[in-house]
Amino acid sequence: MAERELSLAIDGRPAKLILGEDLRIIRQDVQQVPFYQVVNASYHRDSCKVYIAYIIKQSKKKPYAFIELNGLVKEDENILRLAMEFAEVLHEKAYQGVKYGRRIRVLVNPNGGVGKAVAIFSKRVEPVLKAAGCVLDVSETTHNGYAFDIAKSLALDSYDAVATVSGDGLVHEVLNGFANHAEPRKALSMPVAPIPTGSGNGLSLNLLGLEDGFDVTRAALNLIKGQPMNVDVFSVIQNGKRTLSFMSQALGLMADLDIGTEHLRWMGDTRFIYGLLRGLIKFKPCDVQLSYKGVEMDKHQMFQTLQSRRAGTDASASLGLSTLPTSATSTSINGNEDHKDDTSTGLPDLKYSTNDTEDWTTFDEEMFYLYAGKGPFVGRDLMAFPVSLPDDGLIDILVHCYAKTSRLEMLGSFEGAPRGEQYWYDSIHYVKASAYRIQPKSKAKGCLSIDGEAFPFEAFQLEVHPKLATLLSPKGYYAAEFSEPSGKKKGTQKKESVREDDQNEEQGMKNRLWCCA
Numbered sequence: 001m002a003e004r005e006l007s008l009a010i011d012g013r014p015a016k017l018i019l020g021e022d023l024r025i026i027r028q029d030v031q032q033v034p035f036y037q038v039v040n041a042s043y044h045r046d047s048c049k050v051y052i053a054y055i056i057k058q059s060k061k062k063p064y065a066f067i068e069l070n071g072l073v074k075e076d077e078n079i080l081r082l083a084m085e086f087a088e089v090l091h092e093k094a095y096q097g098v099k100y101g102r103r104i105r106v107l108v109n110p111n112g113g114v115g116k117a118v119a120i121f122s123k124r125v126e127p128v129l130k131a132a133g134c135v136l137d138v139s140e141t142t143h144n145g146y147a148f149d150i151a152k153s154l155a156l157d158s159y160d161a162v163a164t165v166s167g168d169g170l171v172h173e174v175l176n177g178f179a180n181h182a183e184p185r186k187a188l189s190m191p192v193a194p195i196p197t198g199s200g201n202g203l204s205l206n207l208l209g210l211e212d213g214f215d216v217t218r219a220a221l222n223l224i225k226g227q228p229m230n231v232d233v234f235s236v237i238q239n240g241k242r243t244l245s246f247m248s249q250a251l252g253l254m255a256d257l258d259i260g261t262e263h264l265r266w267m268g269d270t271r272f273i274y275g276l277l278r279g280l281i282k283f284k285p286c287d288v289q290l291s292y293k294g295v296e297m298d299k300h301q302m303f304q305t306l307q308s309r310r311a312g313t314d315a316s317a318s319l320g321l322s323t324l325p326t327s328a329t330s331t332s333i334n335g336n337e338d339h340k341d342d343t344s345t346g347l348p349d350l351k352y353s354t355n356d357t358e359d360w361t362t363f364d365e366e367m368f369y370l371y372a373g374k375g376p377f378v379g380r381d382l383m384a385f386p387v388s389l390p391d392d393g394l395i396d397i398l399v400h401c402y403a404k405t406s407r408l409e410m411l412g413s414f415e416g417a418p419r420g421e422q423y424w425y426d427s428i429h430y431v432k433a434s435a436y437r438i439q440p441k442s443k444a445k446g447c448l449s450i451d452g453e454a455f456p457f458e459a460f461q462l463e464v465h466p467k468l469a470t471l472l473s474p475k476g477y478y479a480a481e482f483s484e485p486s487g488k489k490k491g492t493q494k495k496e497s498v499r500e501d502d503q504n505e506e507q508g509m510k511n512r513l514w515c516c517a
């Protein structure tokens, strides 16, 4: 493509804009901005100005910055026409395949995380969304349950997405509100995206990756341009009550360190480290019985499946093979029927009764903790489910076996935990299942955390609903890097990794031509 150039003055100094494979802004220095990161471009005849808004990372360690430029062009008919065309072409390239000006229902939890969500939203998020022409309907949540009520009665045709400015708890509420909506399936197809101002922000880490998972400006871009990604969710049945879970369930140490440190919110996510150290001092087993309907038990096979899925997604995106989000074109590896094929509007029926035992495995070893869920990261310090896939119709269950581990092993695992290295430990029993149940042993006491929220420490059963909910994602897959350590390889020639790639992200957006309207 022939490059376009435009000379103008920015802040009284001469500058040049070049439109080629990306946008280049030449001033004292040169800034290269991928089109994906441009949120607006417009031409204003009256003032002879070109307005450009974009987000950019100025160094690897710094968060994304939001930049708005107003360039003055010479009052010459030919140059003004060039400026108008330049802005039009740039805007078109910036929104290829994405609806400009999404209508977003925004829910801000003033008490999430360290309690700074309101200020962060107004200073760092709202300006980006407004620059991108988004139409915002913003509310501050006043109590637990507020977001549930909003989602339960949301006018679905009035919005393109729901944004939660908080942590994972607010997403949990919104999805449960959708499950109780008059049209649950339609409600659950409304894309949800988090702006990470909670403590753990596991969902944001899964969508944006370890480097950018806590970056609110990057999260704002995901709201503006992310593509809808279908994800599996779980029904948890406890005491006859059905709750949707989208991320995780924890028992034992991993629940204690979350639920048991609520009073330490001021620490941010450091409270989880404190809770972990406290749990290691006690070092007590978790007295529950686990049974599951297992589908895949081989860790290496799970790793290979993850790799092939990622390779397939990247290839179809870069070759322009798919015009749909990747998740919508994939099939479930356990043959679960995809709910999108059935036309009912209510929540899916439950498949398993609580006394179903056919093909269920009972896990007999004593557990230090149990963690089950979807999405690799549960927090910045732990990639608990490195081989998790958004839509395989399965839940990843890991049990840290009490008899096979020690305080020393646990302490030694801290360093590699953000990269999921503990996955390969012999003391970690890891399976993918379509359902599981938990029965506390008599007199057992403890904490149960579901999506980071406290639930009664009582028996429950869970099953997976393939692709029932919808998130906005930059890539169409989880943004987590996971490698097989060289000593453990089976069937691989060299150290392979499943990696993030921003070019793929932009290419994926170009080729999928997906609109969120």
Ligand SMILES: Nc1ncnc2c1ncn2[C@@H]1O[C@H](COP(=O)(O)OP(=O)(O)OP(=O)(O)O)[C@@H](O)[C@H]1O
Residues within 6 Å of the ligand: 109, 110, 111, 112, 113, 114, 141, 142, 143, 144, 145, 146, 166, 167, 168, 169, 170, 171, 173, 197, 198, 199, 200, 201, 202, 451, 452, 453
């Ligand atoms: N105004 C409010 N006052 C008190 N609690 C609220 C309010 N609004 C929402 N909540 C509740 O706050 C709880 C915590 O929110 P959330 O989970 O989003 O943040 P977090 O716990 O800091 O983050 P994470 O779950 O990522 O660790 C949720 O149960 C939510 O319902």
